[in-house]
Amino acid sequence: MTFLAVLPILLILVLMLALRWPAARAGVAGLAVSLVLAWGPFRESLAAQVGSGAATTGALAEALFTAAAILWIIIPALAIHQIQVASGGIGILERALGRVTGDPRILALLVAWFFALFMEGAAGFGTSAALAAPFLVGAGFAPSQAVILALVGHAAGVSFGAIGTPIVPQVAATEFTALEISRATAPYHALLGVALAVAVVVLASRGSAPGDRSRSAIPAAVAAAALFLIPYMGLAWAIGPELPTLGGALLGGLGFVWLMRRRSPAEKSSAPREDHTALWAAAPYLSVVGLVLTTRLVPGLSDFLQEIEIKWELAGGFSGSFAPLYHPGTLLFGGLLMGALIQQGSLRGATTALQRALGQIGPVVVALVAMLGLSRVMVAAGMIDTLAQAASSAAGDSWPAFAAIVGALGTFITGSATASNILFTDFQVATAQTLEAPILPLVGVQGFGAAAGNMIAPHNVIAAAAVVGETGNEGSILRATLWVALGYLIAGGVAAFVFVALAG
Numbered sequence: 001m002t003f004l005a006v007l008p009i010l011l012i013l014v015l016m017l018a019l020r021w022p023a024a025r026a027g028v029a030g031l032a033v034s035l036v037l038a039w040g041p042f043r044e045s046l047a048a049q050v051g052s053g054a055a056t057t058g059a060l061a062e063a064l065f066t067a068a069a070i071l072w073i074i075i076p077a078l079a080i081h082q083i084q085v086a087s088g089g090i091g092i093l094e095r096a097l098g099r100v101t102g103d104p105r106i107l108a109l110l111v112a113w114f115f116a117l118f119m120e121g122a123a124g125f126g127t128s129a130a131l132a133a134p135f136l137v138g139a140g141f142a143p144s145q146a147v148i149l150a151l152v153g154h155a156a157g158v159s160f161g162a163i164g165t166p167i168v169p170q171v172a173a174t175e176f177t178a179l180e181i182s183r184a185t186a187p188y189h190a191l192l193g194v195a196l197a198v199a200v201v202v203l204a205s206r207g208s209a210p211g212d213r214s215r216s217a218i219p220a221a222v223a224a225a226a227l228f229l230i231p232y233m234g235l236a237w238a239i240g241p242e243l244p245t246l247g248g249a250l251l252g253g254l255g256f257v258w259l260m261r262r263r264s265p266a267e268k269s270s271a272p273r274e275d276h277t278a279l280w281a282a283a284p285y286l287s288v289v290g291l292v293l294t295t296r297l298v299p300g301l302s303d304f305l306q307e308i309e310i311k312w313e314l315a316g317g318f319s320g321s322f323a324p325l326y327h328p329g330t331l332l333f334g335g336l337l338m339g340a341l342i343q344q345g346s347l348r349g350a351t352t353a354l355q356r357a358l359g360q361i362g363p364v365v366v367a368l369v370a371m372l373g374l375s376r377v378m379v380a381a382g383m384i385d386t387l388a389q390a391a392s393s394a395a396g397d398s399w400p401a402f403a404a405i406v407g408a409l410g411t412f413i414t415g416s417a418t419a420s421n422i423l424f425t426d427f428q429v430a431t432a433q434t435l436e437a438p439i440l441p442l443v444g445v446q447g448f449g450a451a452a453g454n455m456i457a458p459h460n461v462i463a464a465a466a467v468v469g470e471t472g473n474e475g476s477i478l479r480a481t482l483w484v485a486l487g488y489l490i491a492g493g494v495a496a497f498v499f500v501a502l503a504g
Contacts, residue, residue, distance in 0.1 A: 002390040004041050005383040008034040008374055009412070012458065016475035017482070023462045023474040024363045027370030034374045038381035045382030050316035058318025059380040063372035065312075065320035070368055070415075070463060072329030075357050076336050077130035078467045080284045082353035083336065084138065087343045089281035091138070105217035106260060107139045108204035109224045112153030113197055114253035117228060119292075120157040121245030127328040128154040128161075129464040131285065143468040145206065148480045150464055151455045153200050155488070156193040156229070157245035158417045158451035159185050162328075163296050164241030166418045166450065170443055173425040179240045184444030186236035186244060187499070188404075189451070192491050193232075194225035199484050223259060227252035284339025291331040302326070318380075364466040367474070371458045375413040384413060388424060392431045399431055400500040401493040403442050407449025408456070408489055415459035417450035424450075438503035445496040452492065455485040 008030045015026035038046045038056065046055045083089075111132050119128035129150040136146035159166060164178070167185070171178050201217040232248030279286070295305055311321040324330055340350035378384050388406055395402045406427070410420025428446045432439040454460055461474045461481070470477070 001041065001386055004037055005378075005386040005390075007037065008378060008383070009409075012371075012374070016458075017479050020475045022363065022472040023367035023458055023465075024370065024472075026475075027367050027374065027458070031370045031374045031377070034377045034381075034383070037383070038377050042381035042383060042386075046380055048382075054314070055316055055318075055380045056377065058314045058316050059376035060373050061312075061314060062318055062320055063369060063376045065322070066372050066376075066415075067365070067368040069322055069327065069329070070459060071361065071365065072327060073127060073130055073332060074361065074364060074463050074466055075354065076329060076332035077127070077134075078357040078360065079350065079353040080131070080288075080332065080336050080339065081134035081137075081467055082356045083340060083343070083349050084134070084281070084284065086349060086353065087281070089284075089343065092277055092281035103217060104140060105201040105204045106220055108136065108141070108149050108153075108200050109197065109217075109220060109256065110253070111135050111139060112149035112200050112204075113224050114228065114249050114256060116150050116154035117157040117245055118249035118253065118289075120154045120161045121163070121243075121247070121249055127288075127332065128157075129460060130332075130467050131288070133464045133468050135285070137468050141204070143470045144465075144473055144477055145203070146468055147461070147464045147470060147477050149200055149203055151460060151477070151481050152196055152203065152484050155451055155455050155485075156189045156196050156232075157249065158454045159189060159447045160236065160241045160243075160245040161417065161451075163243075163246065166421050166447060167241040169418060169422040170425045170447065173422075174429060174439070174443055176440060176443065180440065181443055181447070182236045182241040182244070184440045185241075185447040186233050188445060188448035188492050188495055190229050190233040191495060192488060193229050194222055195488060195491065196484070197221040197225035197228075203480070203484075220260075224252070224256050227255045227259075280343060283342040284335045287338035287342075288331055288335030291334050292328070295326060295331065316380075360469070360471070361466060363471045364462060367462045367471075368459055371462070372415065375415070378413060384410075385427075388427050392427075392434075397435060397437075398497070399435060400437065400442060400445065400496040403428060403431075403445045403496055404449030404452065404489045404492040407446040407451075408453030408485065409449075411450045411453025411457050415457045417447070417454060420450035420453060421447060437500050441496060441499040441503050444499070445492060448492050448496075449489060452485050452488045455481040455488075 011033055012026050012030045015021040015029060039052060043052055046052050116128040116132040119131055132150040133146045136149055137143055167178050167181050170181050198218060198221045201221045228248045231251045232244045235247045236244040296302055305326040306323045308325050309321055309323045313319040336350050337347060340347050391402060392399055406424050407420055410424045411417050414420055425446055428442045429439055432442045456478060461477050465471055465474050465477060
């Protein structure tokens, strides 16, 4: 049964990585296999609560609803990119970034590391990669390279993304406080996150990105990692999960810009200063940042916006909810409209950009619905539980070394670190109790693995690729991020084994 349970995932990997199928075709094939298995060997589990038909309907309804929520992010993000291209804002921002440095690897750190981490901490749910990837394209990187950089660069912040949202289900599933779980999760990234910053500069060195590469950028990557991870760890330890990613990216980014400006004049771009023009060009992005900070940090406003909610529930516990005023996609729409007004004095440009965006998302819709349908069917049919139980039984006392992979598997399947924590925190706790191992380090490594899985989650790849016109090229992007994610997960497993041994 274990092989059958993993078969849909293996099929997706083979089709996308080996055969280079686009995500839409691979997703449809994977969904078909998952449905056959759910109605065949796993039918008893599928029908356990409400019957096979109702369970399948509920799972697919969740997939459609989640796909709509993701498209609510992709469409305005793609439209922002369109309006930036049409207005010339992308070129202006490229020159503005060039005043900090002419080295594309440093630009990659500024955008794929600090900016993506900031947006992950503030909004999460795919916003960071969807905004950072087109920004990187504007800085001169190839579209697929830009997506890879954005996916790798934001991963360390995902554990505390969207003002700490992924920690919420872990608090509900355990006896630990948010602060305790924050302290258990942050050390994994604090110790290993430098590898992701280094990966950003290594990946940025490939291809044809322009700029000066006369010296190694590894020291800059180490500095960028330290400037983010030190305040990240401090905030996680002292305050909790709400501010480590957001605060670390803001403080670290400011420090990194100051540090880069102190480099010798020979390494600075000679581009003329266009400060006011750069602010004009950045209007959509700055508007999004302002809306995110306002809706997340103004006392009382966050709770009020979340009270307005669209929700539904079917028999068997299948459900969905959508807070339209609080959702990152709505904030992106707001940034689009405000940017159009500032740059063009009317909303005509935003309307045109939205029309172009809608004309490009057909394959994206198919890919998202198929991938999410596969994930929800696998959960409803008990395939995910089967995989997790088999993994823990096979690993025994060495389980901590593999626990992060379960967290990543959850994100790969669901596309969300929060959803992964919902799926597998209880499982990690039960496994720790069975092995008589300390629980808290395994809860922490679950959050770590869920964050790493964001680099390879198909729906994240699909969304970011769509924004820069790389729909159909998701397999090559996944091949690049897979090796980074695997290395990060292996290192996290070693750290978890050590942390469990020390705690025991």
